[in-house]
Amino acid sequence: MDELIPGLPNDIAQECLIRVPYDGFPTVRSVCRHWKQELQSSQFHRLRKTAGLTRPVIALVQAEPALAPTAGPAKKYTACASPSYRLVLFEPVTCAWSCPPPIPGLLRGLPLFCHLAAVGRELVVVGGCDPETWAASDEVHIYDFEAGVWRRGARMPGPRRSFFACAASEELRAVFVAGGHDEEKNALRSAMAYDVATNAWAPLPDMAQERDECQGAFLRGAFHVVGGYPTEAQGRFSRSAEPFDVDSRRWGPVEEDKLEAGTCPRACVAGADGRLYMYRPGGDVAALSDDGSGVWRAVAEAPETARVAPLLVAWERGLMLMGLEKQGGGHVGYVGEV
Incomplete structure (x- = not known):
């Protein structure tokens, strides 16, 4: 050797x-x-x-002011009203921030409302909207942390969709997508899975209900689609959820009253301990009991400086809460153990 x-x-x-x-x-x-x-x-x-040398890395989308050239002979630039978006990486152990290289070909930054899904040492960017036309995108981009390079993935099949549920399984090296709405604003029941290793999409059975603006979470061998609303109930969020069992390739019964209130479920995440966590409008972070009772129990009080537009990110033994103190303010992040 x-x-x-x-x-x-x-x-x-x-x-x-x-x-x-x-x-x-x-x-x-x-x-x-x-x-x-x-x-x-x-x-x-x-x-x-x-050896204990691996470290969790959190990928976030950050807005940065777009620059436009000013009039005159000198090449000066001023900030535009419309920002562009980029990826940033945060290491909770060291509190260090860094930026991966931008995605080749995306001159205006990341697609608006795109989804990020972590699969092992790769980060998958799925869908979103064109920053200039707001047209839904079916593109997939994969960042390889080991090689430090981007590659294109196979496009999402079917109608172009927005505001869908998305979650990944590291064990299966797969990204799951369900619901959202098409380009005519019709809520969708369809679902699919992307195999990162083979770069191929496969259709899944339809959900029982249409779910626009739903949230995805992968827990204990199942892809859970939480909340959302059908076409005729624009903005009136459901409290229910649907689990897709990967082994049987079947959707389970609709779980009514999964959420405590009919609100946007975007602050709902899957914890590494197999429980769902969610920010509640009352100002705390709660976990869904795993005893089958369906009870949400508070695990931490959210700081007052992060209660507007909150977002949760989970990793092994930790949660990160990001939010604003007031509309238009700067983002603040807090890290806690679970």
């Missing part, structure tokens, strides 16, 4: 390589073929995790 580092046993060389932070992976891969193969091996990443 070729030496990873000349003069060192390979087990010692591996101990050196696993200590490279994730944002250094693209550089390490470019050194030589053996290092690239090492980083691509599952053993390498198991060693990093066993």
Whole structure:
């Protein structure tokens, strides 16, 4: 076997390589073929995790003022009223922020209202709306954290949809999509799954109900579609949910009264402990009991500076709450353990 580092046993060389932070992976891969193969091996990443060297990374969409040229001979730029959007990465352990490279070809930034889905060491950007025309997009883009590059995925089939439920399964390396509305504003019942490894979409059975502006969560082998509303009930959110069992490939019965109130469920997320978490309008973060009682129990009080337009993000052993103190204010983020 070729030496990873000349003069060192390979087990010692591996101990050196696993200590490279994730944002250094693209550089390490470019050194030589053996290092690239090492980083691509599952053993390498198991060693990093066993040694406690892996760190959670949160991907967020951030608005930044769009720049337009001013009149005159000098090339000066001023901020436009319409911002563009970019990806930012936050490491809750170190509180460090960074930016991945922009998606090639998207000169106006990320599509509006696009969905982000994490699948292992890859981030999938699904759908959204064109920043200039507001037309729904069916595009898929995948960012490989290991290689530090973007690639295009297969387009979403069927009618172009917006405001759909989206969630991912790391184990299955799949992204699930359901509901939303088509370009005629008709709420949808259809669903599909995207296999990241094969770059292929597969249709799923339709849901029992139309669900526009619904939220997706993947828990315990099932894709849950929470809330939303049918075409004739514009803006009147349902309290129900529908679970899709991946093994049986069937939707379970509609779960009535899944939510405490008929509100927009966008602040509802799947926790790593197998429970649903949600910000409640009263000002706290609650978890759905896993005893089958359907009771939501408060787990933390939300800071007053983050109670407007709140958003929750979950990862292993943690939750992040982001929100505003008032409309038009700056975003504030808080991190807590669960």
